[in-house]
Amino acid sequence: MSNARGSSRGVTGGGAAAPTRAGSRGASDGGRPRRDALGYVIVLVSYLLMAGTAPLVAWANAPEAIILVLRMAFAAVALGVVFLRRPMIADWRRPGAAWRLILMAAMSSVTLLLYFYAVLQTSVAIAIFLLFLMPVWVALFAPRIFHSPREPIVWPALGLALAGLTVILVPDLLGEGAKLSLAGLLAALFAGFGYTTYTVSVKGLTKIVSSSTISMAEAAGDALIVLPLALWQFHSTSYRLDGRAWIAAAVMGVVCTAIAYTLWIEGTRRVRVEQVTILGYVEPLMAPLFAIFLVGQLPGMWTVVGGALILGAGLLVVVFGRGESGASVAAASTPEPL
Secondary structure (H helix, E strand, C coil), rough: CCCCCCCCCCCCCCCCCCHHHHCCCCCECCCCCCCCCHHHHHHHHHHHHHHHHHHEEEEHHHCCHHHHHHHHHHHHHHHHEEEEHHHHHHHCCCCHHHHHHHHHHHHCCCCCCCHHHHHHCCCCCHHHHHHHHHHHEEEHHHHHHHCCCCCCCCCHHHHHHHHHHHHHHHHHHHHCCCCCCHHHHHHHHHHHHHHHHHHHHHHHHCCCCHHHHHHHHHHHHHHHHHHHHHHHHHHHHCCCHHHHHHHHHHHHHHHHHHHHHHHHHHHHHCCCCCHHHHHHHHHHHHHHHHHHHHCCCCCCHHHHHHHHHHHHHHHHHHHHHHCCCHHHHHHHHCCCCC
8 A cells, every 4th residue: 555756746746756866865863864754644644544444344245346346446536537647647658667567456456355365264353463464574575675774673563563463353363263274374374475565566666656656556457357256246146236335435445545545655655664564553453443433343452452552563663763765765766576
């Protein structure tokens, strides 16, 4: 689920930002990059909207590939109605943009499918834990890719967030017993790697094209790539869509995907990518709270304690994290290949 374009284009615009502009607002206070408070708000709101996805999937009770294709199709239609204009088409013609957009959509689809497979072969708890090791990989690789200094606060915040996630998942992890498979564990681990590559790819793309172009490419690309699997599930399960599935897919597509992804991409443009991934721990924290209203599941004490640790990690990032430096913004427009 960032755009570093200038004031002439905002979330929906169509041109790339000049690096000098980002650098001009960078260093006050003796060269320390200024943090973008609005960027943090945008990232947090996007994660809050995305957190509704898992409860809605549970509420819809539909095969994963089918509900995923419907969700992404609704998202693509919503984004197309609002943003499909000449600037978006022009974005695809920018040097290097088209193949990177296609690669980003492919990485997103593969990551989602790996995660679904991991859930089936291991458990939700183990799959989530290995997937959310992703901020560790981002913290390790992002400074090298974007030629930016390492963020000291990332490591204590990351440790606190991982501790909170572990506490939340303790009941499930202890209760899963021997439900393990090497294939499932590898799928979950590679889903984390895939999401890392996707996140870094999006960060680089935000210096070339608009947020809406990236979210539109991802939604349409995911729908097309996963469509064959969805058709196979229709045939093999004889599943019939009901009203609940349509409603869930529409809400997920418009709110949890079209709006949330565009906000997340815009926020990723404004905030260091390491910080964005740590703030993402808000999503597994909020999902159980949304589940109260959709499926009547009350969070237990483990969720409350783990959630407090995750919120503490988010506060560390927001209060003590660095802003985007001019150097890292300029370098991000031409990231090194992964």
